[in-house]
Structure formats: structure tokens, C-alpha cells
Amino acid sequence: MGFTHDDLIAAMLKNAPDPNEKLPLANRPATMWGATVPFLMLTWTAVILRFWVRLRIMHEPGWDDALVLIAMLLNTAATVLVLVSIHYGLGHHFLYLEVSQMTGYIKMFYFENALYITNTAVIKLSLLTQYLRIFKAGTMHWVCKALVVIISAWGFAYGFMAWFPCFPPQAYYESLKYPNARCYGYGFVNVNDFIGLFESHTALNMVFDTTIFITPMILFTKPNLRMKNVIAMSGIFIVGAVVVFTSVWRLYSIVDNRAATYPYIDFTWWTPISIILSCLEIDLAIMCASMPIFWPVIEESFAAIFVTREIQITEQRRYSFADRGLAYELEHSDTMRRQASVKTQSTSRESLVVTREVSGKNLQEHYRDPYVTATVDPFGDMAQERLAVRTDVAARKKDKWVL
The missing domain is CATH 1.20.1070 (Rhopdopsin 7-helix transmembrane proteins)
Incomplete structure (x- = not known):
């Protein structure tokens, strides 16, 4: 049609x-x-x-x-x-x-x-x-x-x-x-x-x-x-x-x-x-x-x-709490923060004294230090007590739904 x-x-x-x-x-x-x-x-x-x-x-x-x-x-x-x-x-x-x-x-x-x-x-x-x-x-x-x-x-x-x-x-x-x-x-x-x-x-x-x-x-x-x-x-x-x-x-x-x-x-x-x-x-x-x-x-x-791994950092300091002194407690001591600040009202002599006390160690004492000895001789007796920084990286399996 x-x-x-x-x-x-x-x-x-x-x-x-x-x-x-x-x-x-x-x-x-x-x-x-x-x-x-x-x-x-x-x-x-x-x-x-x-x-x-x-x-x-x-x-x-x-x-x-x-x-x-x-x-x-x-x-x-x-x-x-x-x-x-x-x-x-x-x-x-x-x-x-x-x-x-x-x-x-x-x-x-x-x-x-x-x-x-x-x-x-x-x-x-x-x-x-x-x-x-x-x-x-x-x-x-x-x-x-x-x-x-x-x-x-x-x-x-x-x-x-x-x-x-x-x-x-x-x-x-x-x-x-x-x-x-x-x-x-x-x-x-x-x-x-x-x-x-x-x-x-x-x-x-x-x-x-x-x-x-x-x-x-x-x-x-x-x-x-x-x-x-x-x-x-x-x-x-x-x-x-x-x-x-x-x-x-x-x-x-x-x-x-x-x-x-x-x-x-x-x-x-x-x-x-x-x-x-x-x-x-x-x-x-x-x-x-x-x-x-x-x-x-x-x-x-x-x-x-996207983050697919977790990192855990554990810190161990070289000195114990008793012998590391005020110079190493700056991050923990409010008193030392006020003394180390340029805006503090105290004189700088106190800071100089602390610095001299810390840096004026005897050289012999330095090599008898447990931390140094453990570093030089890692298989020695002191190495068992070595204090250091350890980083643990724990990798977990990536989720299937994560891009």
C-alpha cells in the first residue's frame, strides 16, 4: 500500500x-x-x-x-x-x-x-x-x-x-x-x-x-x-x-x-x-x-x-627519669618551659649553668655510658638493656571494598 x-x-x-x-x-x-x-x-x-x-x-x-x-x-x-x-x-x-x-x-x-x-x-x-x-x-x-x-x-x-x-x-x-x-x-x-x-x-x-x-x-x-x-x-x-x-x-x-x-x-x-x-x-x-x-x-x-597500613611508633629514651636532668625534661616540665622562654623573667645564667652541666661530662664517662656501649657493642652484656627507638609497621589486609 x-x-x-x-x-x-x-x-x-x-x-x-x-x-x-x-x-x-x-x-x-x-x-x-x-x-x-x-x-x-x-x-x-x-x-x-x-x-x-x-x-x-x-x-x-x-x-x-x-x-x-x-x-x-x-x-x-x-x-x-x-x-x-x-x-x-x-x-x-x-x-x-x-x-x-x-x-x-x-x-x-x-x-x-x-x-x-x-x-x-x-x-x-x-x-x-x-x-x-x-x-x-x-x-x-x-x-x-x-x-x-x-x-x-x-x-x-x-x-x-x-x-x-x-x-x-x-x-x-x-x-x-x-x-x-x-x-x-x-x-x-x-x-x-x-x-x-x-x-x-x-x-x-x-x-x-x-x-x-x-x-x-x-x-x-x-x-x-x-x-x-x-x-x-x-x-x-x-x-x-x-x-x-x-x-x-x-x-x-x-x-x-x-x-x-x-x-x-x-x-x-x-x-x-x-x-x-x-x-x-x-x-x-x-x-x-x-x-x-x-x-x-x-x-x-x-x-x-586512602591509608591502607597502620604504623605504630614506640619511643624509649636514653636516660632514665632520675638521671636525665632538667635539661631533658623541657617537653614535660612547665617549669623549664618558663625558664627556657625568651619571655621569662629569670636571667639566662640558670640556662647556661644547666647547659654546662650537661655538656661538660667527662669524655671517659661518655664511653662508659650504657647507651653508647650498647651501640658500639650490640652483643655485649649492656646490649640487653639497650634503650632505642623501635618502629613497628603492622600491615593489615586491604578491605575489598576500598578503592
Whole structure:
């Protein structure tokens, strides 16, 4: 069944929605802004940290980094277009929009959809080329290469149909100017083809997401794997599981409303939830690809900050309390503090006398001193009574939860 612009409007008029219908949560501008912008900022932070580690610390940039940068730029452009689409009626009923809004929204959606479909392939290729850094030979190396070929072909096929749904492509959003244009697939010439294309791409995207995030699970079989590595890898795979869950949720939303055509055709009313999930899926996938690069450096920095060892210092003085004299009790005697202070009212003669008494020891007495004798002859009888400073370092096992 072929569809023209007039046929589309006529189909909408047959099932005209309530113009005063309350906006669902996903259709509200605050929800769309709140769900996309914070995650976009977090994703940029992860990408910046990734490049800081690869360029400034490791000095080993690769194709996976270039693909992540391309994915991030495409994702930013798509998110900006989604937010601009709010001005053109995203979240409201398409039938009650002005003609300029209808044209503007279809144009925005054309670029959003093409960018998203392209990006789903780019970010997967980035993860696979990142795996090739780990699996440099063997079966897993060839598995990753095979997935690179398959996903490249998948991304090219669907990407071509998304960027060229009509010939010329401008006919997608300016159908009245190009009445003789040839459209197919995403060009909404046939409703069943349009629905089938969206559902098939989303289903394959979910399958590839699951395959890519399961592939590195073989690393868990590595012998002598430390608990620290297990926890770090588990955290990354949890984020990957969230990406897969987002893909499943998006597939459910598209199947549920049959690509915004059920129970009636309304492109701006049924699509917000699918569009939000598309943005979040790419954001999480980019963060999952970047975390293994920068997280070990962040973890090491935290480990240098937090104290993980306890040090106990025990002090034993050379002289006993009886014979060390007032000159060695400065830190314990308030009387001597007052006498040694420059602000004291007493004269300095008392201090000089004490100093002479201490420093004027006979040289012979010095070498008979138990402390000196014990130091010179550590195996002598006096060494048993040697008084010194002992430092005990008691290292306790680092808690698993400490970074």
C-alpha cells in the first residue's frame, strides 16, 4: 500500500486523538531534557578520561579510540536534534501541529534516525577493535574479526537505507517539492515495510549487543585472576547488561506501538520513549567502552590517597627519669618551659649553668655510658638493656571494598 502526504493526513483524521489528552511522563520536555543531557555530560567525561589515559599516560591511541570519538560526536549531534525536536512538537499529537512544525519534525527525525542507526554500528566496532587489543591471537581473535565483518555489513546496509530513504533524500521531509521521488523502507511508502525495518534493526541491534558483551566473559576463566580484577570486570559487564536491557526495552516499545503507527499513526506522540532509550543506549555503550581504559588509573589514584597500613611508633629514651636532668625534661616540665622562654623573667645564667652541666661530662664517662656501649657493642652484656627507638609497621589486609 503506497502512502502520499494526503493519505497520511487522512489516516490520522480517521482516528483523531483527544487534543486535550494529558501528556505521558516520557512526552514531557522536562523528562526528555533530564534523561538525555546528564547522561550526555557523563559520557563526555568518560571519553575525555579515556583519551587522557591513552594519549598522556599510555601513549598508545588506536582505531578503537578514533571510533569512540566518532560515536561520541554522532551521539552529541543526535541528542541535540532530539532536544530541538521538542520545539517542533515532539511529545504532542502530530495531527494538531502547524504545517511548519510537521515539516520541521520530520526533518529532525530523518537526521536523528540516520545518526542513531549509524552510531549503533560504530560503537560496536569500537568495542570489537578494543577486544582485538586483548585477543591478539587464537580463536577469540578470529571471532572478533568475524563480528567486525558482520556488524560492518549490517551497519552499512541499514545506514544506507536510513540516509537514503528516498531519491533524492530531501524528498523524505519535503515530499510536496519532489512528487516524483522514489521512496522505500524508512520513506514510509508501505506501512508494513516501515514497521518491519524498524523492528528488524532493533532486534538485530539487541542480538549484537548481547553477543559483544558476552564475548569477553572468557576472561573470567583466566587462572590466578585476582578478586580485584573480577570486581572491576563485573562492574563493566553490569553496565553492558544495562545496555542490553535498554535495547530490549526499546524493541518492546517499537513493537508495542508498531513504530508509532498503532493504535493510530502519530509520529510525535508515540516516539518519545523510543527516542530517549536510543540516546541512553548509545551513552551507556560509550561509557562501557571507555571504563576499562581510565578506571585502573582512577583506582590507583584513589589507592594512593586512602591509608591502607597502620604504623605504630614506640619511643624509649636514653636516660632514665632520675638521671636525665632538667635539661631533658623541657617537653614535660612547665617549669623549664618558663625558664627556657625568651619571655621569662629569670636571667639566662640558670640556662647556661644547666647547659654546662650537661655538656661538660667527662669524655671517659661518655664511653662508659650504657647507651653508647650498647651501640658500639650490640652483643655485649649492656646490649640487653639497650634503650632505642623501635618502629613497628603492622600491615593489615586491604578491605575489598576500598578503592
